[in-house]
Amino acid sequence: MLRRFNSITAFLPLIVFLLCARIEASVHEYPGERFLSKGNALVVHGGSEGLYSSIPNLNESSLPDSFIRSGPIHAIVFEVDDREAIGGSAYGGQRAVCCTADLAKLGVCTQGEIIHRPSTNNLGWPRVFGVSFDVDKVETILPPRLIQITKSGMYNLYFIHCDPNLKEVVVKGKTIWKNPTGYLPGRMAPLMNFYGFMSLGFVVLGIFWFSQYARYWREVLPLQNCVTLVITLGMFEMALWYFDYAEFNETGVRPTGITVWAVTFGTMKRTVSWLIILMVSMGYGVVRPTLGGLTSKVLMLGATFFVASEVLELVENVGAISDLSGKARLFFVLPVAILDAFFILWIFTSLSSTLNKLQARRMIAKLDIYRKFTNALAVAVIVSVGWICYELYFKSNDVYNEQWQNAWIIPAFWQVLSFSLLCAICALWAPSQNSMR
Template sequence: MQQSTGVVEAIILDVKDRKRIGGAFLKTNAICCNSTLAETGSCKLGEVILQKNPDIPSWPRVIKTHFAGKIEEVKMGSEEVEINSNGMYYLYFMFCNPELKGTLINGRTVWKNPNGYLPGKMTPLMTVFGIMSLAYLVLGLVWFLRFVQFWKDIIQLHYHITAVIALGMCEMAVWYFEYANFNSAGLRPMGITLWAVTFTTVKKTLSRLLLLVVSMGFGVVRPTLGGITSKVLVLGLVYFIASEAFELVEHLGNINDFSKKTKVFMVLPVVFLDSCFILWIFSSLSKTLEKLQVIFSYLSFQSFK
């Protein structure tokens, strides 16, 4: 018989039960069980102190893998763990034997929900994007029919609106395909995700630029933007870069890769540029309304004469 020389514990638990790891319930800051605590029967010597959930006695779930004698490599057996409660779950690999310091763990875990591999927080999005794809398809069909019906009265703005609708249609379809593929295969298709993120960013940028130039009176009271065209394009380009960077970080990483501070740092440029768009749109809209009011007053005066 070879003596056990260390144990690695795989601990699966709900995020709400994180405080059950360690000796807080025993009024100690220790993570590992020592001889004093072991004598009281509160834990086993050389193992992680773990408080069981009184509502679900089998949780947190612990899977132990032992090293024996001088063996330096051990294979952990495959385990299937059934989870019957909704929530965010973590898997920790922990050990208390100081001789195991530097231990390398290789392998993979597979997490699957009843309807597929999509994480719980992402599952409703597949349905949302499916519905939105159909909605954009209907909108595009109606717009196309009206576009053909009144083709003699088409102005340049109508082509821009058509482009935004087409981008929205492609965006929703690609996102739905991305989530459906992720749900069935269990791996996120990075190429499809990159295309979906790019479609989203381009549509957001064009829609903001379109709203801005319309508020400036383009196609209504002025045929061109004149000298401010370059400023509008620069703002659009900077917004595209900032938004694309944020979306890539958000979607190409793992679900919980980044801390709240990192996400705030990435979203700040996008929020600032959105604020610039809002301020510019409202100020331009106010000036355009004043021009229209002057024109309307002049035309009314001429008609009265």
């Protein structure tokens, strides 16, 4: 009888009031998500976000019943620590989400329903809500539910059913995940303040650099113009990321336009930064007036890096609203990693050659600057390798995103490292009365 039903309108706002917490969450929309087979169940993933606990003395009487099992379509919400409370097995075999005939015979569940056990750490969880089709209806509505979060954690929402006759069912609607001050997911929320501080940092650096630039504009080198471009791009990037998260925090919807511009300015900044470091390493403007025949190769490498990085960042950031780890596939990450390694190899090879030329020509002042520059680069590379190892360790030990409160540090570190290296370059090559010499 249910085989002809081909749609379900599921509207489940998870409005989570966290008045005393610090982090936010977001709005998840389902334009028509189809159920996918997972084990013996059909599942739609509704979202995963880190949420902080709410004030415990809110009016409990306004909250709905914790467990509702009224039909073949279920919405189940659980904290990641309680993942083992979902599903079961009659004889120690493969874990089943839906209650099988064998498990029903043991009396632990009702056949065809979702298997779940009460959490030992979080009273009243997981939450399960059910809805069924009327005989003559082709759609059904899951009534709005309000869920209070009493324990900070990574929460997951899944729409699940166990009836193979409902393979054509789709989920339409939205869920609202909200913490105290807005809609940013817990994993992303600290980044809004971080980019605010980074914007301030670029403003301070810009004041120093532009004051030197205006004071000694007659002595400015082409290389210093490139540094000016990087600082300007950095200001725009940090401001755009801040406004991206601020808008997301205010509306619950990721602003695609601002995200794309933030990604683009960031990619441009990284590309120009790599090219500047490479040109400095080659001795451009110090040992040699031009790059000669290497110009086309340098520009080609820069263009390739820009395209690869832009694609990777767009895939990872545009429309991302859940607190899941980066979803970029290997074929997006690998080209950028290879190009980064090629830049580093070419930079240190060129630096070695430039240092030898300066030493042979006994240009002591320039040699001293280049040695400091080499040391700064070497420290940056060593720190980067160490952080990559830590990042691999962090992700390998955080399969279920349980460390979501600390995950923001990983992308923030790369921004801080890049800014620190830019500050070192500005200190070494700031416009001065001796720039031309």
